[in-house]
Amino acid sequence: MEEGERRPLLSQGALGQEEPLPASSPLTASRQAPQEDQVWRAGLGGDLASSLPLGSSCLKYLIFLFNFLFSLLGALALAFGLWGLAVKGSLRGSGGAALPEDPLLGLALGGLAVSAVSLAGCLGALCENACLLRCFSGGLIAFLALEAVVGSLLVALWGPLQDGLEPMLRAAITHYQDDADLRFLIDQVQLGLQCCGVSSYRDWTRNPSFNCSSAGAQACGLPASCCVRPGGDGAAGHDPCGFGALGPDEAVQRRVHLEGCGLALRGWLRGNVQAAGAWAVATAVVQGLELLLAARLARALAVHQGVAGSPRTAGTKRPPAKLAQG
Numbered sequence: 001m002e003e004g005e006r007r008p009l010l011s012q013g014a015l016g017q018e019e020p021l022p023a024s025s026p027l028t029a030s031r032q033a034p035q036e037d038q039v040w041r042a043g044l045g046g047d048l049a050s051s052l053p054l055g056s057s058c059l060k061y062l063i064f065l066f067n068f069l070f071s072l073l074g075a076l077a078l079a080f081g082l083w084g085l086a087v088k089g090s091l092r093g094s095g096g097a098a099l100p101e102d103p104l105l106g107l108a109l110g111g112l113a114v115s116a117v118s119l120a121g122c123l124g125a126l127c128e129n130a131c132l133l134r135c136f137s138g139g140l141i142a143f144l145a146l147e148a149v150v151g152s153l154l155v156a157l158w159g160p161l162q163d164g165l166e167p168m169l170r171a172a173i174t175h176y177q178d179d180a181d182l183r184f185l186i187d188q189v190q191l192g193l194q195c196c197g198v199s200s201y202r203d204w205t206r207n208p209s210f211n212c213s214s215a216g217a218q219a220c221g222l223p224a225s226c227c228v229r230p231g232g233d234g235a236a237g238h239d240p241c242g243f244g245a246l247g248p249d250e251a252v253q254r255r256v257h258l259e260g261c262g263l264a265l266r267g268w269l270r271g272n273v274q275a276a277g278a279w280a281v282a283t284a285v286v287q288g289l290e291l292l293l294a295a296r297l298a299r300a301l302a303v304h305q306g307v308a309g310s311p312r313t314a315g316t317k318r319p320p321a322k323l324a325q326g
Contacts, residue, residue, distance in 0.1 A: 053300075056297065056300040056301075056304070059293060059296060059297050059300070060125045060126070060128070060297055061125070062293065063121060063124075063125040063290065063293050063294060063297060064121075064122050064125040064126050066121075066286075066290055067118040067119070067121035067122045067125070067136070067290070068118070068122050070114060070115075070118040070121075071114075071115045071118035071119050071122060073111075073114065074110075074111045074112070074113070074114030074115030074116075074118055075111065075115045076111070077107055077108070077110060077111030077114065078108050078111030078112050078115060079111075080104075080107065080108075080111075081104045081105065081106075081107035081108025081109075081110075081111055082108050084102075084104040084107075085102060085104050085105060085108065088102070088104070088180070102181070103181060113139075113143075116139070117135075117136060117139030117140065117143070118136075120132050120133075120135045120136040120139065121133070121136035121290070121294065124136050124294075125294075125297060128301055130298050130301050130302065133294050133297060133298045133301075134298065136294055137291055137294050137295060137298075140287050140290060140291045140294070141291070143287060144284060144287055144288065144291075147280065147283070147284060148284075151280060162266060162269070165262065165265060165266065165269075166198050166199075166262045169186075169198045169261065169262065169265070170198050170203060170206060172185070172186055173186065173197065173198065173203055173204060173206055173207055174206050174207055174208075176207050176209075176210075176223070177207075177209055186223075186225070187223065187224075187225040188225075189261055189265060190223070190225040190226055190257070190261060191225045193261055193264040193265060193268060194228075194257055194264075195257050195259050195260055195261035195264050196222060196225075196226035196256055196257040196258065196259070196260065196261070197226075197260045197261065198260045198261060198262045199260040199262055200258060200259065200260045201222060201226060201245065201246070201253075201256060201257065201258050201259075201260070202246070203260065204222055204223075204226075204246065205246060210222060210223075210246065211246075212246055212247065220243075220244050220245070220246040220247045221242045221243045221244065221245060221246065222242035222245045222246065222256055223242060224241065224242055226242055226245070226256045226257055227241035227242055227255055227256050227257075228241075228254075228255055228256060228257060229241070229255075241255045241256065242255075242256060
């Protein structure tokens with residue numbers, strides 16, 4: 001009887017492990033359930049360990065929210081730029097050039113860059129992907145470097161830019177009819193500042209179409225944006241209020257602005273440069289904060305994955321059953 005009683009114990013502990021349980025056993029099902037849950041979480045980009053701590057989870061969703069908003073803004077800028085290029089026909093009319101020379105192209109490319117970097121931040125934070133977070137951080141560093149270069153150039157060249165403002169305006173008046181974007185810009189300046197020309201309205205004699213020696217319908221006239229009460233949006237070149245304003249008729253001259261835009265534009269720039277600088281600094285601060293948050297989340301993910309890969313959390317084997325003492 002003693003040999004018969006010891007034989008089952010010896011058969012269990014001879015190899016240092018228990019006999020396998022049947023597949024339909026409740027204990028087997030309870031052991032397989034955590035493994036299936038770990039596989040399911042790993043398929044979604046998760047870890048085989050527990051989820052992130054509360055602080056890291058809040059950081060993750062905060063980064064996702066910020067970058068989701070910026071990706072929407074970038075996509076909106078991209079859509080507006082492409083819509084403007086399509087309406088103006090710049091993409092079709094570029095001819096043999098690689099890219100059309102249009103300011104809206106810069107808006108579209110900038111929106112594409114912002115949306116791509118922000119999307120990398122969104123997916124990197126949501127999927128807990130360290131590679132995407134590194135790409136997002138690299139894009140932010142590139143943006144900050146570009147903004148620093150542009151800001152430094154503006155500060156260094158602020159004086160020469162102000163001195164060259166009036167010559168640039170005179171050149172723009174000369175080529176008023178040659179470029180639709182230039183024409184729109186000059187009209188908006190004259191409408192917004194309620195001025196005409198650079199030093200005075202007489203600067204429009206530099207334009208071949210508005211000069212009194214011209215044989216066209218606009219001879220001795222001014223653009224509608226020079227009128228005191230322009231019709232419509234003020235950009236129509238054939239508004240009657242500007243006809244004959246460059247001639248000797250003083251009654252016609254009362255219907256247009258006689259003072260130039262040079263001094264008014266300088267004053268407007270000086271008054272708004274501080275607001276523009278404040279916006280630029282705020283944007284740089286937000287980008288720097290996002291960079292720090294992304295770096296902290298990447299560090300938390302690295303620590304979390306290191307803990308998940310340690311022997312304590314990787315799973316421990318069941319200790320072998322001890323041999324029965326005789």
